[in-house]
Structure formats: structure tokens, C-alpha cells
Amino acid sequence: MSKFTLVVTTVSLFKIVLGICFFETSTTWDEDWYNQRGIIDFSSIICHNTTVADFTYELFELNVDRQESTFLQLSISYSNFSFIRYLINPVHIHKNKKNYYDFSGLSLNYCGIEQIVKDAFKDFKNVTEIDLGYNEINNLYFVSFLPATVTKLNLTNNKIQNVNFDLFLNRLDALDLSFNRIIRLVFNNLGLFGSWLRRVQKILNLNNNNITEIEFLPIFPPAAESINDLQLNLANNNILRVNFNNTLFTIQLKLLNLSNSLHNIEIFPFNLLLPNILDVSDNVGLKLDKTYNFAFLNSINFSNCSIDNINSRIFQGNSYEYLNFSGNNLGLIKDAIFAESYIQELDLSYTKFKNVQYMFQNCKLNRLHLSGNNITILNSRSFINVNEILWLDLSFNNLTLYYNSFVNCKGLQFLNLGFSNISSLKGSTFTGLTDLRVLNLQNNLLKNLEPKIFKPLIKIQTINLSNNKLSILATQLFNSLPLKYIYLSGNQLERIESNAFCNITQLKVIQINNNTGENLKIENEAFYQLMNVNKLELRNCNLTEFNAKYFSETSIQNLDLRNNNLRHVDFTNHTEYIDLKEFDLTIKGDLKAKSFLKLIFLQKITFWDSEIHNWENRTFQGLFNLETLNFKNSKIEHICVGALHGLFTVTQLDFQNIFRGKNKIHSCTFKTLHSLKFLNLSYIGLRNLESLAFVGLENLKELNLKFNLINCFENLTFSGLDELEVLNLSFNNLSNLKADNFKGLNNLKVLNLNNNKIAEINIGAFQTFPKLETLSISHNNLTKFKIGAFSHLQSLETLNLENNSISNLLLESLLPLTSLKVLNLEFNNLKTIGHIDIVYQFINLRHMGIANNKWKCDYLADILLILKKRKIGYSALYPNFLDDNIEGIRCIDVCKFLFCLQDTHGIN
Numbered sequence: 041m042s043k044f045t046l047v048v049t050t051v052s053l054f055k056i057v058l059g060i061c062f063f064e065t066s067t068t069w070d071e072d073w074y075n076q077r078g079i080i081d082f083s084s085i086i087c088h089n090t091t092v093a094d095f096t097y098e099l100f101e102l103n104v105d106r107q108e109s110t111f112l113q114l115s116i117s118y119s120n121f122s123f124i125r126y127l128i129n130p131v132h133i134h135k136n137k138k139n140y141y142d143f144s145g146l147s148l149n150y151c152g153i154e155q156i157v158k159d160a161f162k163d164f165k166n167v168t169e170i171d172l173g174y175n176e177i178n179n180l181y182f183v184s185f186l187p188a189t190v191t192k193l194n195l196t197n198n199k200i201q202n203v204n205f206d207l208f209l210n211r212l213d214a215l216d217l218s219f220n221r222i223i224r225l226v227f228n229n230l231g232l233f234g235s236w237l238r239r240v241q242k243i244l245n246l247n248n249n250n251i252t253e254i255e256f257l258p259i260f261p262p263a264a265e266s267i268n269d270l271q272l273n274l275a276n277n278n279i280l281r282v283n284f285n286n287t288l289f290t291i292q293l294k295l296l297n298l299s300n301s302l303h304n305i306e307i308f309p310f311n312l313l314l315p316n317i318l319d320v321s322d323n324v325g326l327k328l329d330k331t332y333n334f335a336f337l338n339s340i341n342f343s344n345c346s347i348d349n350i351n352s353r354i355f356q357g358n359s360y361e362y363l364n365f366s367g368n369n370l371g372l373i374k375d376a377i378f379a380e381s382y383i384q385e386l387d388l389s390y391t392k393f394k395n396v397q398y399m400f401q402n403c404k405l406n407r408l409h410l411s412g413n414n415i416t417i418l419n420s421r422s423f424i425n426v427n428e429i430l431w432l433d434l435s436f437n438n439l440t441l442y443y444n445s446f447v448n449c450k451g452l453q454f455l456n457l458g459f460s461n462i463s464s465l466k467g468s469t470f471t472g473l474t475d476l477r478v479l480n481l482q483n484n485l486l487k488n489l490e491p492k493i494f495k496p497l498i499k500i501q502t503i504n505l506s507n508n509k510l511s512i513l514a515t516q517l518f519n520s521l522p523l524k525y526i527y528l529s530g531n532q533l534e535r536i537e538s539n540a541f542c543n544i545t546q547l548k549v550i551q552i553n554n555n556t557g558e559n560l561k562i563e564n565e566a567f568y569q570l571m572n573v574n575k576l577e578l579r580n581c582n583l584t585e586f587n588a589k590y591f592s593e594t595s596i597q598n599l600d601l602r603n604n605n606l607r608h609v610d611f612t613n614h615t616e617y618i619d620l621k622e623f624d625l626t627i628k629g630d631l632k633a634k635s636f637l638k639l640i641f642l643q644k645i646t647f648w649d650s651e652i653h654n655w656e657n658r659t660f661q662g663l664f665n666l667e668t669l670n671f672k673n674s675k676i677e678h679i680c681v682g683a684l685h686g687l688f689t690v691t692q693l694d695f696q697n698i699f700r701g702k703n704k705i706h707s708c709t710f711k712t713l714h715s716l717k718f719l720n721l722s723y724i725g726l727r728n729l730e731s732l733a734f735v736g737l738e739n740l741k742e743l744n745l746k747f748n749l750i751n752c753f754e755n756l757t758f759s760g761l762d763e764l765e766v767l768n769l770s771f772n773n774l775s776n777l778k779a780d781n782f783k784g785l786n787n788l789k790v791l792n793l794n795n796n797k798i799a800e801i802n803i804g805a806f807q808t809f810p811k812l813e814t815l816s817i818s819h820n821n822l823t824k825f826k827i828g829a830f831s832h833l834q835s836l837e838t839l840n841l842e843n844n845s846i847s848n849l850l851l852e853s854l855l856p857l858t859s860l861k862v863l864n865l866e867f868n869n870l871k872t873i874g875h876i877d878i879v880y881q882f883i884n885l886r887h888m889g890i891a892n893n894k895w896k897c898d899y900l901a902d903i904l905l906i907l908k909k910r911k912i913g914y915s916a917l918y919p920n921f922l923d924d925n926i927e928g929i930r931c932i933d934v935c936k937f938l939f940c941l942q943d944t945h946g947i948n
């Protein structure tokens with residue numbers, strides 16, 4: 041959210057438009073960078089297609105109160121600024137004594153800037169970042185004169201050819217010179233780059249130039265400290281020659297990016313630059329056939345370099361955090377290239393390997409990526425030399441698994457065998473994987489699984505078998521494993537045997553969605569003893585039947601049966617109760633009486649995309665914990681009058697969906713909904729409310745009947761709503777209010793009758809509302825009131841009568857309203873009003889809306905004088921200063937037509 045207080049004319053939440061400039065709070069920024077500098081919020085004033093005179097004018101119009109820790113940026117783009125002499129019009133600075141903005145950032149993009157005069161930015165006293173990307177700058181003369189506060193300078197996409205790093209190095213934290221025309225680089229004083237007092241990350245981007253030659257000149261005096269946090273980006277250049285003319289000092293870079301920049305790895309003195317992370321990806325033709333010393337690097341990315349040979353001495357016996365060789369051609373390598381080394385993560389994906397058993401002699405590896413290779417056979421010798429492997433990705437290969445394939449991977453915790461055309465598993469395939477936590481077999485061709493295939497996986501938590509061709513889930517398959525997640529979606533299941541998930545005490549999620557099998561048969565007790573399942577999903581499985589016999593001693597938080605072919609569900613004939621809390625389902629058929637009887641723990645039930653022909657009486661009887669009953673995108677053709685009976689505990693019900701299109705509410709429909717507090721029946725086309733329609737809603741606080749077609753009530757319609765406090769009847773067809781209409785609403789506080797056709801209020805119409813505080817009858821056809829229309833409303837504080845045709849207001853009719861605080865009479869036809877009497881009669885009156893009546897200006901002035909004296913507010917909701925008015929309240933200036941000579945009342 042914005043931390044600005046804005047004082048401008050057009051205000052929208054995040055964007056304030058003001059001519060050519062607008063104000064915006066922004067969310068897309070590099071959080072780490074700004075958080076390190078204590079900046080929390082980020083906002084911009086953005087101007088397009090402007091000139092110095094125009095945007096400075098607007099800056100002074102836009103009044104923004106800046107708070108600390110907010111980064112306020114001025115962004116100008118698509119304007120013509122080829123020559124910048126100054127950016128703030130001196131005339132404005134002179135005229136406005138108050139300092140203008142305290143900008144932290146300044147950006148000028150796509151402005152065709154060619155030249156910047158020495159002190160052009162001197163008015164930006166506090167600016168820390170300047171972005172001049174996408175211009176025509178070829179000369180860096182201005183840089184020495186930038187305000188001393190600047191630490192980040194972005195010159196991407198300009199025409200710079202020559203740089204002298206002395207200019208920047210001792211004060212900038214970030215310099216972006218990418219996409220320029222630099223051919224040769226000379227680092228004179230790299231050792232002093234940035235300010236060493238603040239330990240923040242430093243960035244030097246030189247990517248996408250045409251650098252062919254780099255020279256590192258010595259540092260004088262030699263820097264005692266090395267650079268730890270510099271990220272040097274030299275990607276997409278054409279580096280042919282590097283001269284490191286002093287071997288006495290080293291620089292330790294955080295990151296050196298030489299992606300697509302280098303043909304020959306020998307020319308770079310990595311041993312002197314010591315990058316923690318080195319990226320040499322995409323250097324096609326890179327050779328690793330000699331011996332290079334990479335022992336001091338932590339992480340190297342060699343991906344996509346078409347490497348086909350690796351000198352075995354380069355990586356042997358060393359240790360790395362991360363080596364990435366993906367997308368090379370290592371398939372023919374037979375040497376033990378990683379022998380005796382320790383590599384935390386090694387990426388050999390898409391490298392055309394057939395066989396990996398040669399390269400790892402006594403190598404310690406934690407994570408190994410082998411996806412997308414041409415590995416076809418996995419047998420007991422495949423991983424014979426890999427030690428300590430925890431994580432192995434073999435996805436996207438064409439695998440045939442033999443006996444004991446992973447017997448040498450003791451300690452493996454994660455194994456990905458997905459998308460690998462595996463058609464069968466041997467009984468001992470997983471032998472030895474006693475530490476495995478996650479096994480992914482998704483998207484293979486598995487049809488049958490041997491019943492004890494997963495038995496060796498004594499610590500397994502997740503098995504993903506989705507998108508295979510399984511047809512049967514057998515009893516013993518997962519027996520007694522410590523599984524938490526089982527994914528079986530997208531198979532061709534025809535049978536789930538009884539006890540298919542037995543003795544899996546920690547199971548949390550079972551997904552069996554989208555099965556294409558013709559007719560899935562679930563055997564009785566299939567979900568026997570699932571003690572703590574959060575979610576059992578059986579969506580879209582062609583199920584025609586579902587009943588309580590599938591469960592026993594089961595506790596499921598959420599059962600999802602959406603999009604099957606269920607015509608009804610039956611949880612009646614079962615000996616025990618089923619502990620199910622949330623139920624999502626689709627029914628195309630009937631809701632039968634008592635069909636959920638055994639789900640007494642159910643708290644929430646949602647019908648999705650259902651077509652219910654007949655909703656019988658007492659369908660939900662026995663659900664003593666049900667709180668929410670929803671119908672999403674569903675149709676209900678017929679509801680029996682007692683359909684909702686038995687829902688004693690429900691607090692949330694989709695009444696709009698249930699009753700949409702039913703034009704009548706029958707007596708006793710809500711008879712047992714004792715817990716309901718809020719009933720929304722708006723927008724459903726109701727015409728008729730039978731007498732006793734709401735009986736039973738003894739705790740209802742709010743009833744919304746807005747936007748219906750109700751034109752009258754029966755005498756006992758609202759009977760039984762003893763606790764009702766808010767009744768909304770706006771936008772109906774009511775025309776006449778009678779005394780008996782509202783019997784039973786003894787506690788009503790708010791009554792909304794706006795936008796009806798009420799022309800008359802009978803005497804005593806509101807007499808049953810001793811506690812009514814707010815009565816709103818705006819947008820009706822009222823012209824006057826009988827004495828007694830408002831009788832017994834001694835608690836009424838707000839009376840809203842705006843937008844009627846009232847031309848005459850008798851004080852006597854208002855007299856019962858002894859507590860009146862707000863009286864709104866705007867948009868009526870009043871010419872006179874007993875204002876003096878009103879003001880003295882209603883001592884609590886705080887506001888009286890009177891705008892848009894037919895006041896004469898003299899008379900209005902008189903009213904306002906009295907109201908002002910008594911400190912009663914009267915300001916108009918829609919002030920009008922265009923016509924004759926006093927303080928925005930329209931009036932008829934009779935004087936004007938009579939050629940009066942004096943303007944005595946200060947008419948505007």
C-alpha cells in the first residue's frame with residue numbers, strides 16, 4: 041500500500057492521473073537490493089511524452105507527502121531530451137519556496153539523450169539511483185559530476201565505447217553498461233570497487249557488448265581486502281584476450297558470468313579472480329581436454345557448450361557445490377572423470393549418457409541429475425561407484441529396470457523415475473532403498489505391480505504413480521508403509537480392492553482423479569482404517585455408486601467425489617459412523633431423505649456442477665455438526681418444503697442458489713435452522729412470502745430480500761424473527777406500508793425500504809419497531825406524511841427520505857422521533873420547511889441533508905444560518921457550484937429576475 045498522503049483532484053487507489061504525469065505505487069522491484077538498504081515501499085511519478093517545462097509544472101501541482109523508507113522515483117520516458125542542461129525548470133524552483141520532491145531515483149528511458157551537461161542533475165540532492173538506459177549516450181563526461189549520493193547507475197542500451205573505471209569505482213555499488221559498444225576493457229582499480237564500509241552486493245554488468253580484450257592493471261597500493269560480493273557479468277561478448285598484468289594480487293568475485301563470451305577457457309585467469317560461482321554456459325566449442333585448475337571454484341556452469349571430452353584430471357579429487365554439464369555430449373566418455381571427488385550437486389541431464397557406471401569411482405555425490413539421457417538399462421552395477429547419493433533424477437530416459445537396480449544407492453532419499461517409458465518393475469527393483477522418502481514413477485507404462493514391490497521402502501513418504509496404466513490396486517501393495525502421500529491419478533483403474541490402503545497409519549493424501557477405466561469398482565472396506573487422511577480425491581472417475589461400505593474405522597478430513605456419474609449417495613445402511621468432515625460431490629439425480637445419516641461429523645458439504653431433480657424432505661437429517669451447505673454452479677429443480685429440516689447447526693447456506701427462480705417461500709421452510717444468523721435471499725426473483733415463511737429462524741440477525749419482486753406481505757410473514765436486527769427490502773415493488781405488515785420484528789434496528797414504489801405510509805405502519813434506529817425510504821414516491829406515520833419510533837436516530845417527491849413536511853408528523861440525529865431530505869420538492877421548529881424540537885439533531893430542493897436563495901440562507909448556529913451539518917453529498925448556490929447547495933435566485941441591486945447573502 042502506498043505510504044503517501046495525496047492531495048490531488050482525481051484519486052484512484054494506486055494511480056493518480058494528472059495530465060501527462062501519473063503517480064503509481066509499484067511492486068516489481070528487486071527486493072533484496074532495496075531491503076539491504078532499508079527501503080520498504082517503492083513509488084513512482086511517471087511521465088511520458090513530456091518536456092522539462094511541462095513535467096516540472098506538474099510536479100509542483102502533485103503534492104505528495106513523502107515518508108521515510110519509501111523510495112520515490114521520477115520516471116520519464118518517450119520524450120525528447122537529446123541535450124540535457126537541467127531537469128527542473130529553474131523558474132519553478134524559484135517560485136515555489138518549498139522544496140519539491142526528495143527523489144531517491146531518477147530514470148530517463150527512451151528519451152534520445154545524447155549529451156548531458158555537467159551539473160544537469162544537481163537539483164536531485166538525494167538521488168541514489170539513476171537509470172539512463174535506452175538512450176544515445178556515448179560520452180561519460182557527466183558521470184564525475186553526478187550528485188555524491190548516487191550509488192547505482194544504469195546505462196544499459198546506449199552507445200558507449202570507452203570506459204574508464206576510475207570514474208566510478210570508488211563510489212558506485214552497481215553499474216550497468218550492458219548492451220553498449222565497448223570493445224576493450226581496462227580495469228585500473230578493480231580492488232577499490234564500491235564502498236567497503238557497507239557490505240552490500242555489488243554489480244558490474246558488461247554483458248552484451250563486443251568486448252574482445254580485457255586488461256587488469258595492478259592496484260596501487262595493493263588492496264589488503266579482496267572483493268567478495270562483486271557480481272561481474274561479461275556474458276554475450278567475444279573475449280579473445282585477457283591480460284592480467286600483476287600476478288601478485290587476487291580478487292575474489294562472487295559471480296563471474298562468461299556465458300556465450302569465451303571460446304577458449306585457458307585465457308581467463310580464474311586462479312586470480314577466484315569466482316565463487318562461474319558461469320561459462322553456452323560457449324559452444326569449449327574444450328576441457330587439457331588440465332585446468334578449477335579446484336578453488338565452488339560452482340561452475342558448463343551447460344550447452346557441446347563439450348564431448350573431459351580431461352580426467354580436471355575434476356578428480358576435488359570438491360564442488362555444484363557442477364552443471366547439462367546439454368553437452370558426454371556420452372562417449374569412459375574415464376573416471378569424477379573419481380575421488382566430492383560434489384554436492386552434479387547435473388548431467390541431457391548429456392547423451394548411456395551408462396554412468398565408469399565415471400564415479402569412489403565419488404561422493406549428494407544430488408545427481410541424469411534426466412533426458414539415453415540410459416536404458418539399470419541393474420545392480422549401474423551405481424556401483426557412487427557414494428552417499430541422496431537425490432537422483434532419472435526422468436525422461438527409456439528405462440528397463442532389472443533386479444536390484446538401486447542396491448548400491450543405500451541412503452538415497454529421493455528417486456525420480458518419471459517419464460521414462462518404464463513398463464514393468466521387478467520384485468527386487470527397490471531392494472536396498474531403506475532410506476527412500478520420495479519415489480516418482482509418474483507418466484510411465486506400468487500396468488501391473490507386484491504386491492510386495494514397495495516393501496523394501498521402509499521410510500517411504502510419497503509414491504507418485506499417476507499417469508500409468510494401472511487397472512488394479514491390490515490389497516497388499518502399500519501395506520504397512522509409512523506413506524503420507526499416494527498419487528494415482530490418470531490411471532485406468534477398474535478395481536480398488538478391499539484394504540488397498542491398509543495399515544498406512546500416517547497417510548494424509550490419496551489422489552485417484554481422472555481415471556479412464558470403464559467402470560471403477562471399489563470393494564467394500566477399500567478405505568478401511570484410514571486414521572488421519574486429510575484428503576481423499578476421487579474426482580472424474582466414472583463412479584456410478586458410492587456408499588458407506590467402503591469405509592470402516594476411517595477418519596477423513598475431506599472427501600472429493602466431484603464429476604463422477606453419481607445419481608445419489610447412500611450413507612444410511614452402515615453399522616458405524618464415518619468420521620468425515622468435508623465432502624465435495626456432484627449429483628445428477630435426487631437428494632434422498634436421510635441419505636447422509638451416518639456422517640454425523642460432517643461440517644461442510646458442497647455440491648459442485650450438480651443437477652438435482654428432487655430434494656426430498658429431511659435429506660440432511662442427523663448431521664448435528666454441519667455448519668456449511670453449498671451449491672456451486674448447480675441447479676435444483678424441486679425442493680420439498682421440509683428439505684432443509686434437520687439443519688439445526690448450519691450457519692452458512694447458499695440460499696440464493698437454492699431458491700433462485702422459486703418465486704415463493706412457503707410457510708415453515710426454515711423451520712429448524714436455529715443457528716442461522718444471516719439469510720440472503722436477494723436477487724432470486726421472489727414474488728411471494730407466505731405467512732410464517734421465516735418461522736423457526738429464532739436466531740436470525742439479518743435478512744436480505746434486496747432486488748426481488750415483492751409487492752406485499754401477509755400478516756404473519758415475519759412472525760418468529762424475534763432476534764432480527766437488519767431487514768433489507770430495497771429494490772422491490774412495495775407500494776403501501778400497513779401497520780400489520782411487520783408484526784413480530786420486535787428487535788429490528790435497521791429497516792431499508794429504498795427503491796420501492798411507496799407512495800403512502802399508513803398511520804402506525806412502524807408501530808411494531810420500538811427499537812428501530814435507522815429507517816431508509818429513499819427513491820420512493822412519497823409526497824407527504826400523515827400525522828402518525830412515524831408513531832412509536834422513539835429510538836429512531838436516522839431517517840433517510842432523499843429522492844422522493846416530498847413537497848410538504850409537517851412538523852407534527854415527525855414529533856414522535858425524539859431521538860432523531862440525522863434527517864436526510866435531499867432531492868425532494870421542498871420550498872419551505874419549519875426549520876426553526878425542527879431545530880428546536882429535535883435537540884439531538886446533528887445532520888440535516890437539504891440540498892437539491894426548491895429553496896429560494898434568501899430562504900436557504902436563512903436555513904443555513906440557523907443550522908450553522910446550532911452546529912448542525914448540512915453539506916451536500918453532490919455539491920453544485922455551477923448553478924446559483926450557497927455553499928454548493930442549489931437555490932433559486934429570485935433577486936436575479938427582479939434586478940435587485942444588492943447581493944446581501946453572499947450568493948456565489
Ligand SMILES: *[C@@H]1O[C@H](CO)[C@@H](O)[C@H](O)[C@H]1NC(C)=O
Nearest residue numbers: 060088089090117118119120
Ligand atoms: C506526444 O505528444 C504529442 C502532442 O503533445 C502527440 O502529437 C504525439 O502523438 C505524442 N506521442 C506519443 C508517443 O505519445
Ligand SMILES: *[C@@H]1O[C@H](CO)[C@@H](O)[C@H](O)[C@H]1NC(C)=O
Nearest residue numbers: 108109139141142165166167
Ligand atoms: C535525504 O534523505 C535523507 C534520508 O532519507 C534525509 O534525512 C535527508 O533530509 C534528505 N535530504 C534532503 C536534502 O532532502
Ligand SMILES: *[C@@H]1O[C@H](CO)[C@@H](O)[C@H](O)[C@H]1NC(C)=O
Nearest residue numbers: 173194196214215216243245
Ligand atoms: C538496468 O536497466 C535494465 C532495463 O530496465 C534492467 O533490466 C537492469 O536490471 C538494470 N540494471 C541493474 C543493475 O539494475
Ligand SMILES: *[C@@H]1O[C@H](CO)[C@@H](O)[C@H](O)[C@H]1NC(C)=O
Nearest residue numbers: 221222223249250251252278
Ligand atoms: C565486434 O567487433 C569486431 C571487431 O573487433 C567486429 O568485426 C564486429 O563487427 C563487431 N560486432 C558488433 C556486433 O559490433
Ligand SMILES: *[C@@H]1O[C@H](CO)[C@@H](O)[C@H](O)[C@H]1NC(C)=O
Nearest residue numbers: 255256257258283284285286
Ligand atoms: C604490465 O604493465 C606494465 C606497467 O603498466 C607494462 O609496462 C607492461 O608492458 C605490462 N605487461 C603486459 C604483458 O602487458
Ligand SMILES: *[C@@H]1O[C@H](CO)[C@@H](O)[C@H](O)[C@H]1NC(C)=O
Nearest residue numbers: 371392394413414415416438
Ligand atoms: C539411444 O540409444 C539407442 C541404442 O542404445 C540408439 O538407437 C538411439 O539412437 C539413442 N538415442 C539417442 C537420442 O541418442
Ligand SMILES: *[C@@H]1O[C@H](CO)[C@@H](O)[C@H](O)[C@H]1NC(C)=O
Nearest residue numbers: 412413414415436437438461
Ligand atoms: C525412447 O523410446 C521410444 C520408443 O521406444 C523412442 O521413440 C524414443 O526416442 C526413445 N527416447 C530416447 C531418449 O532414446
Ligand SMILES: *[C@@H]1O[C@H](CO)[C@@H](O)[C@H](O)[C@H]1NC(C)=O
Nearest residue numbers: 515516519520539542543544
Ligand atoms: C495390519 O497390521 C497388523 C499388525 O501389524 C496385522 O496383524 C494385519 O494383518 C495387517 N493387516 C493387513 C490387511 O495386512
